[in-house]
Amino acid sequence: MAYTETAVKRKEGPEVHTEQPKKSKIESRKEQKNTRLERKAHDRSFDMITEAKKVWEQLRRGDIKREEQKQLMEKMMSIIQGRVQDVIFKHDASRIIQTCLKKGNGEQRNQITEELKGKYETLAKSMYGKFIVLKALEYCHWQRDSILSEFRTHVRKMIRHKEASAVIEGFYAQFSTAAQRNELLAEFYGPEMTLFNHGGASKSLEALLETMPEKKEPVLKYMYDVLKGCLDKGTLVHSIVHKPLLQFLTLADAKSRDELMSLLRDNLQDMVHTREGARVAMLCLSYSTPKDKKTIIKAFKPFLSKIAQDEYGYLVLLRLVDVTDDTVLVSKAVVDELCKHAKELFADKFGRRFFLYILTGRNTRYLSSETVQQLIAGDEISTSKKDLKVKASELLNACSPSLIKMVKNDAAVLMREKLSSQVVQEIMLHAVGDKSEAIDAILELAGENIEKENHVMEHRFANRIIKAMVKADSSETENDKAVEPLEFAPKLLEVIRPNLTHFATNFGSFVVLALAEEPSTAKEVKNVLKKSKKDIKQAADDKNVGAEKLLALL
Template identity: 35%
Template sequence: MQRACSKSSRHLQRQVTRITMGSHGVSRKSRFGPKPKDASKRRKGALATKKRGATRFRRKKRVETSPDKTPSAHVVFPKGGQKRKQPSDGEKGGDSKRSKMEEKTIPLASMTKRDRKEMRRKQRDNYELTRDAIRLWETTRRRKIEKSNRDIQIGKLVSLISGHVKEVIFKHDLARVVQCSIQFGNDEQKKCLLKEMKDYLLDLCKSKYAKFTVKKLLKYGDRSVKDEIIESFYGHVKKLIRHSDGAGVLEYAYNDFANAEQRNALVGEFYGPQFALFKDSDVKTLGDLFTRDAAKKPYVMRHLKECLTPLLEKNVVKYSIVHKAFADFFAFAEPAARSEVIEAMREVCVQMLHTRDGSRVAMQCLWHGTTKDRKIIVKSFKTYVKKICMEEHGHMVILAVFDSVDDTVLVKKALLSEISASLDELISDPFGRKVLQYLLYPRDPRTFHPHVVAILKQGDDNPNSKKEAEMRWGELREAVSEPLLKYVSDHAEDLLRNKAGSLFLEVVLDQAAGDVLSAMEAVADVIAQPFDPKSHIVCDAVGHLAVKRLIKHDCERKSPPYFSQLLLLRLRRFSVRNWIATNRGAFVTASLLESHLNDVKSNVQKQLLAVKEKLAKQQTAGALVVKKLLGIP
């Protein structure tokens, strides 16, 4: 009995709850806890079935027929369930959803790929403008087109896009159309296009596609166009240099088209906000600024450091305008601030070696950096050593490494190993040869200009190099001498016939450490080949001078082996007699007669006096010198 009462009370409570939920919107979850899982799944499935059925019903067209079974007007049932008569062709209004879907999907399914592409283009803005501009561009950009015809097409193209430049210039295909108009248009047309773009030039520089339009204006525009673009950068240099696309345009303008005054104005924006707003043509360098007002130095150097340090974390260290700013900083920085910047940039120095200012900055880092800084900088050169050695400015940094880094074991592993593996390329390159010659004979006045030597001497007094310079150079010379002597032995004839190569050969034979006998013998074997007036080395325009210099260098040698003695031992019989028949060969013979070695001089005199009558008939300039040395009238 109690169980039946409890059941009836629970049933009554459920009824009250249903009424309350219907009237006040109280959720079942808030009153009775979470719904049972099975019930919720069944309810969700039922709702999903209802929705699918309703969707099918709405999409389905219902056609009413007249009593004679003929179809009447199409009638659709809208969402509210009421009938709505489909508008006829003459009435206003749209088609049904079914007809709209057929227009969008059914024709596309039957179209070709080209037709579908064209239909997508028609849905874009300025379709007709884009179509006509691209057609004209396809004709104009051809190489084989008459200039008169191209001028006509360019005129049509410029008139077509005028007034719509901003709409088309940021698109990847139409940006090329504008670039073509700038490249082949006349000055008036270029200025007309620039006039439309000048209000948003900075946005163009930061655009992925439009930045090339600015570069075309810089390249093909006249001086007034270049000046207007460069002056538009004033006050925005620090923002542009931090943008990946804008930095490239700024560098292009600064490096290739800006004059000295404009370059100073662009770099000056790193000095402080006032230098970005007020340009002073009288201040050409940072030194001029400090000379005029020394009180500004702490403020300028602090601001310069704050501007440059964040750039080390971005991919803009490679640009020359950044190198110039860093060079100005290192020229006037205090030791503490300089050490902080060196520690921050020691891993990116390798990206700055291709410019003059960048190489000077890297040299400053080597001279004033700690042992740890130098080690990291030298290790960062790995795999790039050959390329650095062959660069006009980069090879100076390698010379600074040889001058300042005391850890010669590190230099041998990181640099000399790659140098020894690339001797063929380095010897054929003018800057690569200087690196090799510096290893053998540092600061040789015959090879290095006094200006270069003066730059390298700036690092001689640095506080972090403890080892004596001669000791450091001697260790590096020993490491590189063996591969160089082997290379000379294998390529003696090629070096003798090359002007720069012959000079390098002389330095190797004179300055290399170790046994140079095998290399000298290889060179002597080339000279001792059977005589041919057309191809012998003593008849060569370059080779005979190289042989003369090698013979004369014997007087500078303090101990054997002497090259002239080795040469006479390998010469065939009557070789010297054959040489005097040619002018160049006679001059080589004269150098043997002038040797300070008595045995060499007497041997040659004995051979020549045996053909005194034949020698007397020779009237070449070289033969006259030989006769004078022998005392033959």
């Protein structure tokens, strides 16, 4: 019977489906919105969050008056008090709590943080909750020890967690005291050290090992395991990892150190932005083989400009120059890449130091004494076989043509910028090779119409370069003497002779004074200026120091 019915149905043909009319986009969105609201309405906190959001929309504005803010905070607290934990993991409600911690008074902040107790570790692992913890750390300093107590023994796992690592890093880098930092770092040293380092007894690793030298080997083994896990999880950018890395590389034996460095080499660019991270990178470069250095340079290449402009990163590039025997590789892969961003780097406080290092070496005019000592200390552990002076000479020879060409092409801009002008001066004094075209470019600027605004002869930065070039051949100090004769003074005098008196009585007086003191031009300059002695005296009376000194020479 069943078979017969089926056969009949087949004869009747397929079942006909009537098509539903297609909804418009507006109708579809409206339906989706209603569905979302229905779903949210099942949440027991829905009404409370809805009411709180209305107040929050006004509270978060930056243009409300203090009294209005106070009233809104009181209204908000009456809504959320006692129910903070119900909403902290929701995206929209999380922002409400953050604003309350930012805008509330001490008592209100305390009420919120008290309700959050016991939830800080879980919050730190939440995509939205982590921002509440960071706000609590920022605005409720009296709660930091309490928050730290909830993190205790969990830091090792949290630093490897995508969300929680940002909280641990923020606590360590921005909000912690020295004792709190030591307590956070102790989690890298092992459970026993964590217990020993609890509370007011917090000590550095060096102090801990001084009191318990027998623990050095197990501590280093534990550190290796933790740090290796951090590298696997991509948390190398965090400064809290850099300190134990530096401690490990300093204290470990050669075998353990090499094992960890082999894992670091491809990622050193992620850590050069901190003091300890830069020192770790410098140690890795010092101990590495020529093959390893090529790997590091390859990893650095896309980030060279950024590293050069970093407060600590540029030191890593100086160490790279010192320890790499293959100066051709450094010239092509590092210097040529940085030369592409020369204008930007020359004008940067730190970026310019790489070029100045190539030109002047360990000169305390541009590097602090501490930095020079740090570089000298690194020489003692370097695996480099080539003499430092030979490398410096080879690199200078390789890079000078590019640097000189920059001056030739962009002298007008570079000479007038404060920091860039210092680099231009050192290029003209200490670069090697044919500088005739660069000199011609500077002379062309010096010969421009004196009515031109910011004329290089009278510009406060540009005329320092010109003055230094005038005196470069006869200077007695190594820093100010040109490595190769420039013969610039006679050429400059020939160009500016028609306007010599003008410059002598205005802002170019110190350049003219340098020409009057330079043996190759002194006699001619004095003869010309004697005819304008009256004008020079007037300028001297008007407190022009250069004119005063010129007058004394005439």
